[in-house]
Amino acid sequence: MPTLACVAGEPSGDLLAASSLQALKQIPAQAGLEMYGIGGPFMQAQGLQSLWPMEVLSVRGYVEALRQLPTILRVRKALITDLLGAKRPDVFLGIDAPDFNLGVEEKLRSAGIPTVHFISPSIWAWRGSRIKKIQRAVDHMLCIFPFEKAIYEAAGIQATYVGHPLASSIPLEPNVSEARARLLELDPSLQNLTTAKVVAVLPGSRHSEIQLIAPIFFATMPVLAEQLEEAVPIFVIPVAAPHLRPALEQLRLEVLTRHPQLQIHLFDGQADLILEAADVVLIASGTATLQAALWKKPMVISYRVPWLTAQVMKRQAYLPYVGLPNILCGEFVVPELLQSQAQPQKLAKALLNWLLNPDQVAALRQRFSVLHHELRQPTALLVAQVLAEKLSQR
Structure with a gap:
């Protein structure tokens, strides 16, 4: 049975991922796909087993993030342990939340687990140095803006332009x-x-x-x-x-x-x-x-x-x-x-x-x-x- 681990950290990511998981289940070869990780009600409605409440990751602002940081780090450490052990997936999908997901993806990719990241961090606008971490962490980047694909391919990262969900x-x-x-x-x-x-x-x-x-x-x-x-x-x-x-x-x-x-x-x-x-x-x-x-x-x-x-x-x-x-x-x-x-x-x-x-x-x-x-x-x-x-x- 194929297995897919997913992590979404925000309600918007939960909604985005849910529609993709629904489409994935309709592909005949993915019948019986097992999905687990962290997600909200929309992803869970598509069959995802959420190992932790998504709300743990849904924090906004520097002050709130600092207060929640010890809990977030504990969750990430436990998640990585699970995904490298008893719940090792065939593929990992990180949905946005780059500060959390890139750290997970880097550990999994180094262990041979393919990683896909949905929604590119805005490296073209600020913090462009993150491209180095993305190179270590991500096998395939899913881009929501047309110009992003060339940026990642120039850095040796597979990329696919998938459009912006809002536009549909x-x-x-x-x-x-x-x-x-x-x-x-x-x-x-x-x-x-x-x-x-x-x-x-x-x-x-x-x-x-x-x-x-x-x-x-x-x-x-x-x-x-x-x-x-x-x-x-x-x-x-x-x-x-x-x-x-x-x-x-x-x-x-x-x-x-x-x-x-x-x-x-x-x-x-x-x-x-x-x-x-x-x-x-x-x-x-x-x-x-x-x-x-x-x-x-x-x-x-x-x-x-x-x-x-x-x-x-x-x-x-x-x-x-x-x-x-x-x-x-x-x-x-x-x-x-x-x-x-x-x-x-x-x-x-x-x-x-x-x-x-x-x-x-x-x-x-x-x-x-x-x-x-x-x-x-x-x-x-x-x-x-x-x-x-x-x-x-x-």
């Missing part, structure tokens, strides 16, 4: 009117939704982001509303996780106390729906910027981190941009206002520029449409085919 989950053409109708069903208090400008505001999914950038985003709202000469815009905010809602609700109430004419609405989740319904997006740098690009939305990217963190990141970075839309397009197609530039007046001006220039928006949508087609691949099937080939070789 988001339709090629957004339906704005339908999205707004669905928003109205969720919140009947929305007024003038069919005629007003809708501004999606995505301040991030971490406590640190809510603390550092969300207050600036909320302060931008009345400034933009004042600059718009037409009807007051509607601001819609997807709350990425329940524990973030109290802080966002407090910021909302503070703004409405001073500017009661504003419409500011919070939704639990619904990021895709809100992006589809939006005219323009104010967004914290991260994966969500690619999500906004695939919905073909003009956006303003912003971010703030503590000064020392910014200096470290600046010294490790190689590109002039941080937003994925700009990185993938190879130029500043959308503005980035970071650190000291992240000011309400400047953010509002950049948002207003999109709202007042429909020709620029149309050109951007066309650019994002080309990008969407490039990233849209049968990702789960391509991942499954690589895994099936590795398993058949065993």
Whole structure:
């Protein structure tokens, strides 16, 4: 019976891996495949035996990671012992979580176990020295961006471009009117939704982001509303996780106390729906910027981190941009206002520029449409085919 060990450290990785495991099981030669490792409910629904709860690895931020580090190291040591002993797999699949998985993969590969890594670390953006560890750890890298394949092949690492999973989950053409109708069903208090400008505001999914950038985003709202000469815009905010809602609700109430004419609405989740319904997006740098690009939305990217963190990141970075839309397009197609530039007046001006220039928006949508087609691949099937080939070789 073939055996596959997998490790995912985040809910997003759990979801990505589950679709690939489902596709793998449909390949006739993999009937009876035994799967174990660390995964969440989606991977477990596909038959994975999770030896530890995935939540052990799901930590965000330096402080949280340091607190959890002893536990994470114990789990990794125990996992390696199992995979080199009684539960030795035919192939190992690491899903993202490079700080954890590369260490596991290096040990397994040195013991002759083929290792596949799904989602390349962003060595093209920062910490490029990791390529040396990847050379020692990974037999086959599965890349989600087209340009990554050449980087790994130049380093002597097998690589396959499998596309970005988001590109397949988001339709090629957004339906704005339908999205707004669905928003109205969720919140009947929305007024003038069919005629007003809708501004999606995505301040991030971490406590640190809510603390550092969300207050600036909320302060931008009345400034933009004042600059718009037409009807007051509607601001819609997807709350990425329940524990973030109290802080966002407090910021909302503070703004409405001073500017009661504003419409500011919070939704639990619904990021895709809100992006589809939006005219323009104010967004914290991260994966969500690619999500906004695939919905073909003009956006303003912003971010703030503590000064020392910014200096470290600046010294490790190689590109002039941080937003994925700009990185993938190879130029500043959308503005980035970071650190000291992240000011309400400047953010509002950049948002207003999109709202007042429909020709620029149309050109951007066309650019994002080309990008969407490039990233849209049968990702789960391509991942499954690589895994099936590795398993058949065993």
